[in-house]
Amino acid sequence: MENPQRDYSTISPSARGLLLMKGLTDIPFAREAAQLMLAPEPYIPDYNRTEPGFWGRMVHFENRYHSIDQLLQGLHSKNILELSSGFSFRGLAAVQRQAVHYIDTDLPDLIVTKQGFLHDLQQQLPPATGQLETLPLNVLDEQQFSAVTSRFEPGPLTIVNEGLLMYLDQQEKKTLCTLIRHTLEERGGYWITADIYLKRNKDLNQVLTGNDQLSNFFLQHRIHDNMFDSFEAAADFFHDAGFTIDQEAQPDYTRLTTLDYFLKNTGPATLEKLRQRGKIQTTWRLRLR
Template identity: 60%
Template sequence: MERNYNTISPSAMSLLLMKGMTPIPYARQAAELMSYPEQYIPDYDRKEFIFWARLAHFENRYASIDQLLEDIPAKNILELSSGFSFRGLDAVKKRDVYYIDTDLPDLISTKINFVTTLQQGDFETKGTLETLPLNALDEEQFTSIVNRFPPGELVIVNEGLLMYLGDEEKKKLLGIIHKVLKERGGYWITADIYLKGKLKIKLDDKLQQFFDQHRIEDNKFDSFEAAEAFFNEAGFVIDKVAEPDPTKTTALEYLLKTATPEQLAEGRKIGKISATWRLKVK
């Protein structure tokens, strides 16, 4: 039976409502659009440690990709499984890039309306943005979208994709990306190097059900060394590892207010749960 990847998309909606509480570009405006006709009123008095821990993580994850984009001449950027992230909209406003933003059809149809609304008024762009549907495991569709870019190296970006894919699906995706980058040159920046067994905080029932449904814990890597070996086997090497500063995340202030000394101690004990890597073809 063919897997229905569209069941992943509701998580992107709830994540947007969280990110609306951060300075991530266009997150607040998009959260307001998502909430309409109800008013979007973020609650900064929330006391749940798990909420602020997750938000700090996602804010930090977003920044980690920006960090790895900063020091390379990225003119052509393809984002996979972008959800309700508007990195592409922010990019074309600031610089001359050709950015193609993709996700599954159900989500993209909604996102296109958001992008159109966010561009109203005196919105001026220096680059080109396309927002297109793509199942990243469909090689024919993937290649068709890559062919829309002007000549030159390509940077592929993703956050929040690999943990939804089993090993065989991961290998298929790595094969597609390797073939594309072998032909065009460039990089793959992925924020999805998550480790198994590191999530020690208790999730609410709805979130736990979502994790179980998509086998998210099973789809993580056993270790950073195992992850590196997995990518090496597919023909990739690590070019650079992101080192963002978690103290710069706005959610950290609220996390520290709500956390008990025991929770903070446990967090330090657990250590690093994920990484963002910039990869290139061997």
């Protein structure tokens, strides 16, 4: 099912760069993992940066992370599968708090590095309450997807992803939706995705990139082209794929540790432009319709 013309391993450098950014936040284990990433050199968070674009990205990614946690609350799910998790350690945090079975997945090369980080991080933690597995997975491979989901005990499954759909074209999105729908038809549960992005505003890259390296990465993977034309179009896409919106995350700006830095370094004219532009991303909890 994987497109033979695409090299999915090239996506991984974005996860590395994002981890070094998230080290400036209080996202669980982000700073510790960033230090492991740079070792033996020290990781020194730079809070003296003044670029509005940098702090805009920080606010965006920090809010996106917490939006998934918000929609996980109240589900009491014992089985959680995270797709293309990158260097996020949501699973490690979850099994410290709850008796859940959490399977954390991404491409093989990244997973090997992440397993090393997890080994080091777990040395400093008490025994987990739940069970964490970290496994390689190409999310478009039906056999791999089925093999991973079969590791869970019977019962509802919650699938989460943050930063995946914008790497997939329309047909690849449909393939993933089919795999997730079949899985939830068999088990029950929900799909939480933070990847509802709009492509209507081409100034998105000015807010979320702000440097040539990341801008070039967005261009290479056609990130803008893979976004949705509108929130209505996104809802229609998931409806046609067999899903309906169960709940939408609401931003909690009091939760964001980087918001003050963004406001301090962003002028009134830019803030007004962002307000006029409106929302460009949201997080949905989906269920079968």
